[in-house]
Amino acid sequence: MKIPLALTFLITSVCLAQKTPANYDEAKVGEVVLPDVLASGSTAEQWVGVRRPEVLQLFQDHVYGRIQPKPADLKFEVTAVKSDALGGAATRKLVHVSLAKHPAWKGMDVMLLVPNQRKGKVPVFVGLSFNGNHAVSTEKDIPISTRWMRPNSKNDKAVVDNKATEDSRGVEASRWPLEMIVGQGFAVATAYYGDIEPDHADGWKDGVRAALSPEGAETVWKNGDWGAIGAWSWGLSRILDYLETNADIDASKAAVIGHSRLGKTSLWAGASDPRFGVVISNNSGEGGAALMRRNIGETTEVITRVFPHWFTSKYKSYAHDVNACPVDQHMLIALMAPRPVYIASAAKDDWADQKGEFLSGRNAEPVYALFGKKGLGVEEPPPIDSPVGDAIAYHNRTGVHDVTDYDWLQYLKFAARHFGVSSAR
Numbered sequence: 001m002k003i004p005l006a007l008t009f010l011i012t013s014v015c016l017a018q019k020t021p022a023n024y025d026e027a028k029v030g031e032v033v034l035p036d037v038l039a040s041g042s043t044a045e046q047w048v049g050v051r052r053p054e055v056l057q058l059f060q061d062h063v064y065g066r067i068q069p070k071p072a073d074l075k076f077e078v079t080a081v082k083s084d085a086l087g088g089a090a091t092r093k094l095v096h097v098s099l100a101k102h103p104a105w106k107g108m109d110v111m112l113l114v115p116n117q118r119k120g121k122v123p124v125f126v127g128l129s130f131n132g133n134h135a136v137s138t139e140k141d142i143p144i145s146t147r148w149m150r151p152n153s154k155n156d157k158a159v160v161d162n163k164a165t166e167d168s169r170g171v172e173a174s175r176w177p178l179e180m181i182v183g184q185g186f187a188v189a190t191a192y193y194g195d196i197e198p199d200h201a202d203g204w205k206d207g208v209r210a211a212l213s214p215e216g217a218e219t220v221w222k223n224g225d226w227g228a229i230g231a232w233s234w235g236l237s238r239i240l241d242y243l244e245t246n247a248d249i250d251a252s253k254a255a256v257i258g259h260s261r262l263g264k265t266s267l268w269a270g271a272s273d274p275r276f277g278v279v280i281s282n283n284s285g286e287g288g289a290a291l292m293r294r295n296i297g298e299t300t301e302v303i304t305r306v307f308p309h310w311f312t313s314k315y316k317s318y319a320h321d322v323n324a325c326p327v328d329q330h331m332l333i334a335l336m337a338p339r340p341v342y343i344a345s346a347a348k349d350d351w352a353d354q355k356g357e358f359l360s361g362r363n364a365e366p367v368y369a370l371f372g373k374k375g376l377g378v379e380e381p382p383p384i385d386s387p388v389g390d391a392i393a394y395h396n397r398t399g400v401h402d403v404t405d406y407d408w409l410q411y412l413k414f415a416a417r418h419f420g421v422s423s424a425r
């Protein structure tokens with residue numbers, strides 16, 4: 001069979017485009033000119049009243065899609081209570097969150113752990129997991145998630161045919177040091193991200209996006225419509241809605257946290273829902289804290305090709321011309337101001353561009369300054385394992401793309417300091 005030359009050329013260029021190796025050479029990043037987050041001479045009032053809404057709108061239109069309001073038919077049902085979870089340290093509640101008038105969404109199961117040693121309401125960490133509540137803890141009585149799940153890269157028995165097995169119990173426990181968090185007086189509320197929307201290209205059909213759309217699973221998504229990160233962030237806000245109704249929780253002291261794609265999600269949740277008082281991004285990388293204009297590690301081209309469902313469709317149009325995008329990720333960090341935000345990298349996580357993560361914090365500082373808040377306090381990325389910053393904080397931890405006790409120790413200190421609670425018990 002003879003393949004026409006034009007077709008050969010097309011196939012070759014597509015293959016090359018797919019295989020362009022990632023750049024890891026700082027010398028090849030080139031000049032990065034960031035869009036202005038502020039007009040000169042701005043005031044805090046102008047930021048709050050004019051510029052912040054503009055920037056938030058730009059992120060909706062070009063990156064993550066429209067923020068959906070709190071639904072009127074939100075329903076919470078407590079399905080299980082265990083007063084001596086974590087060896088007696090916590091009370092565990094399982095709460096099914098659903099939409100009474102949108103039964104196409106199967107809802108999400110929130111697991112809440114509240115420290116038993118408490119005087120009054122407690123602050124709370126809110127975050128989604130990759131493998132379900134049963135994977136976050138090793139306790140045997142937490143039901144195994146029955147939802148669609150991506151294969152587990154570390155244990156091929158943990159997820160079989162896209163369903164969690166008993167082998168997945170506790171697979172994520174090292175990322176959720178529950179005893180340590182509860183021991184420092186914080187509650188933890190978590191849910192499986194796949195309850196909100198399964199993480200694959202067609203996942204939205206079985207998630208909240210189809211359920212809330214008048215066209216359901218026939219919806220054709222347009223520029224500006226929400227993507228999966230928008231849906232997962234929406235889920236984080238619904239967890240907070242529940243926490244506001246829980247008498248044990250001080251929902252004005254809620255820290256939203258997430259790792260990797262869920263770190264991108266926690267940043268978007270923090271930007272779209274100002275009720276989150278502290279925002280934490282762990283190794284969120286491209287589409288998260290890392291500046292998109294830096295060609296290093298993962299790029300906009302790669303992320304929008306491999307994970308187009310995470311974003312609004314418009315974002316893909318910047319794959320080969322990132323400078324045309326009217327925002328960069330320092331503006332996302334600025335949307336948290338004046339609330340405290342913690343950005344964390346890992347030394348072996350070059351894919352996430354540690355320096356780009358640092359620089360987005362650095363370039364958000366002018367907005368924090370309008371509120372008299374101090375940012376990172378250093379001009380260059382600090383040495384490994386040396387946390388810096390005040391209202392914007394940063395560290396680059398030894399090791400790989402992951403969440404470790406070291407990360408949590410910093411987040412606990414950070415949240416305790418900014419919420420004005422004592423973490424040492």
Ligand code: GTR
Pocket residue numbers: 259260261262284285286298303
């Ligand atoms: C990678 C993706 C990253 C990050 C990561 C994760 O494949 O390129 O942006 O989100 O997945 O979520 O584990």
